[in-house]
Amino acid sequence: MVGLTMFAVLFSALVMRHLRFRYSLEVLESKPVPNDLINYVFPYVVSFMGLSYGEDQKLAGFAVFLAWLFAITYRSGQIVLNPLLLLFGWQLYEAKIRTSGQERTVRILRQGALHHGPVRGELVQDFYFVERDNEGQV
Secondary structure: OHHHHHHHHHHHHHHHHOOOOOEEEEEEEEEEOOOHHHHHHHHHHHOOOOOOOOOHHHHHHHHHHHHHHHHHHHHOOOOOOOHHHHHOOEEEEEEEEEEOOEEEEEEEEEEOOOOOEEEEEEEEOOEEEEOHHHOOOO
16 A cells, blocks of 8 residues: 555656646736645544454444535545645645736646746646746746
C-alpha cells in the first residue's frame, strides 16, 4: 500500500508538471480561498489511525468513509481540493479574470501567490490551473 501511495504521488506530480496552458487570461482581482473542507476531513481520518489490514470490519468502514468523502467532494465541485495539491504547494483563489474579451469570476489553482496581470491557464473541472511565476505572460 505504501508503494502504491508513493506511485500515485509521483504520478500526480508528473501530471501537474506536464499541464499545457492553452488559455490566455488576465487576472483583474483575486483573493485566497481557505481549504475548509480539508479542516473537516482530518479529524475523521485521525479516528482511523489504528487501522489494521487484518481487521476486515475496520478496513471496510474506512473504505466506506473514503467513498463517502469522494462523493461529497465530487458533488460539491471541490474534487481538485485535496491534501496532495497542498503538498505540492498549490493555492486556491477566487479571481475576476478577463478571457476572450469577457470578464468572469472563476476559481484558480496556482503554485504560490497569484498576481494580477496576464497569465496562461488550463481549465480542469471548472478550475483554472495557472502557470507558476507568471511564466506564460502574454
